[in-house]
Amino acid sequence: MERAMAAFAASAPALPLAVAFSGGADSTALLLACAQRWPGQVHAWHIHHGLQAAADDFERHCVQLCQRLGVPLQVRRVDAQAAAGDSPEDAARRARYKAFDALALTQQARAAIKTVVIAQHADDQAETVLLALSRGAGLAGLAAMPRRWQRGDVVFWRPLLDVPGPLIRDWLRGLGERWVEDPSNTDERFTRNRIRARLLPALEAAFPQFRATFARSAAHAAQAQALLQELAAQDLALVGLPPHIAALQTLSPARQTNLLRHWLAQQGAAASTAQMTELLAQIAACTTRGHRISLKIGAGWLQRQGEVLAWSDSQESPAHRG
Known part of the structure; x- marks a missing residue:
C-alpha cells in the first residue's frame, strides 16, 4: 500500500481529490491512505445502487467512517437496474460513472475537485483480462483497466492496480479497521465472481506472479491499441x-x-x-x-x-x- 501510494503521490494529483467509496475493503483502504497522506484535502463519493437490501447498511457504514475521519461525504442514489438482456455488472458500472459525472458537475466539485481515485487493484485487473479472454475480446478489451483516464475536466486514477487484493485486507487488519462485505461478490452466477472464486486461486498456485505478468500483458495490449487508434485516425483523414x-x-x-x-x-x-x-x-x-x-x-x-x-x-x- 505504502509503495503504491508513494508512486501515486509522485504523479502530483490535483488536490483536493475524491475517493469513490463503497465501504468495502479496497475503497476503505484507499480512503484511509489518502486521508493520511493529504489531511483535509480528501472527499468521499458513495454511490447507492439500490440493488440489494444491504445498500442502506453500506451507506450508514460510509457515513460513520467519514464522520470519524472528518472526510466530507457525498451520497448519490442511482437506478442501476439492468434492462432485459443487459449485464447487471455493466448496468451498475454505467450508472456509477454517470453518477460520478453528476457529482463532478456540482458546484462544490466544479470549484475544487478535479481528481477522482478508484480502488480497483491487481486482482481486479487480472479478472478483467480473464473476462476479456472469455469473451474473445480484441486489444481494447485485453488492455483491461487504465491506470489513468480523463472524463471532461476530471482525471480518474486507479492507484492500487499493482497491489494484490489480499495485501490490502492485511493492511486494514493491521490498522484494526472494519469494512463491509458485499454479498453479491460471492454470487457465482456472475462470470467475474466465478473467475475470482475458481480461477485466481488456481493461478496463484500454478503461477504466483500472475498478477504482475497479466498486468504487463494488459499494458502491452494498451500500447498496441493506442497505435491502432492513431492509425485509424490517420486512415479516416485520408478516406x-x-x-x-x-x-x-x-x-x-x-x-x-x-x-x-x-x-x-x-x-x-x-x-x-x-x-x-x-x-x-x-x-x-x-x-x-x-x-x-x-x-x-x-x-x-x-x-x-x-x-x-x-x-x-x-x-x-x-x-x-x-
Whole structure:
C-alpha cells in the first residue's frame, strides 16, 4: 500500500481529490491512505445502487467512517437496474460513472475537485483480462483497466492496480479497521465472481506472479491499441468523413476493420465480429452505382448514401423509412 501510494503521490494529483467509496475493503483502504497522506484535502463519493437490501447498511457504514475521519461525504442514489438482456455488472458500472459525472458537475466539485481515485487493484485487473479472454475480446478489451483516464475536466486514477487484493485486507487488519462485505461478490452466477472464486486461486498456485505478468500483458495490449487508434485516425483523414467507399476499398481488410471500428465508436456504436465480417463483404461487393449497403449494428443502421457510408441511430430499417 505504502509503495503504491508513494508512486501515486509522485504523479502530483490535483488536490483536493475524491475517493469513490463503497465501504468495502479496497475503497476503505484507499480512503484511509489518502486521508493520511493529504489531511483535509480528501472527499468521499458513495454511490447507492439500490440493488440489494444491504445498500442502506453500506451507506450508514460510509457515513460513520467519514464522520470519524472528518472526510466530507457525498451520497448519490442511482437506478442501476439492468434492462432485459443487459449485464447487471455493466448496468451498475454505467450508472456509477454517470453518477460520478453528476457529482463532478456540482458546484462544490466544479470549484475544487478535479481528481477522482478508484480502488480497483491487481486482482481486479487480472479478472478483467480473464473476462476479456472469455469473451474473445480484441486489444481494447485485453488492455483491461487504465491506470489513468480523463472524463471532461476530471482525471480518474486507479492507484492500487499493482497491489494484490489480499495485501490490502492485511493492511486494514493491521490498522484494526472494519469494512463491509458485499454479498453479491460471492454470487457465482456472475462470470467475474466465478473467475475470482475458481480461477485466481488456481493461478496463484500454478503461477504466483500472475498478477504482475497479466498486468504487463494488459499494458502491452494498451500500447498496441493506442497505435491502432492513431492509425485509424490517420486512415479516416485520408478516406474522408463520412468514409468514402471507394477509398475504403483501397485499404487492406485489417485496416478497413480498424478504421470502421474507430469511426463507429465515434458514433457510439460497436460492431460484433460477425457484423464486421458482413460489412467488409458488402463494401467489397460495392462496385456498381446501384449497389446497396444496409446493416443493423447496435441500436442503429449503417447504409450507403451516394458514395459514402452513413450512420443512423434510428432503430427502424432504412427500407421501412422509405
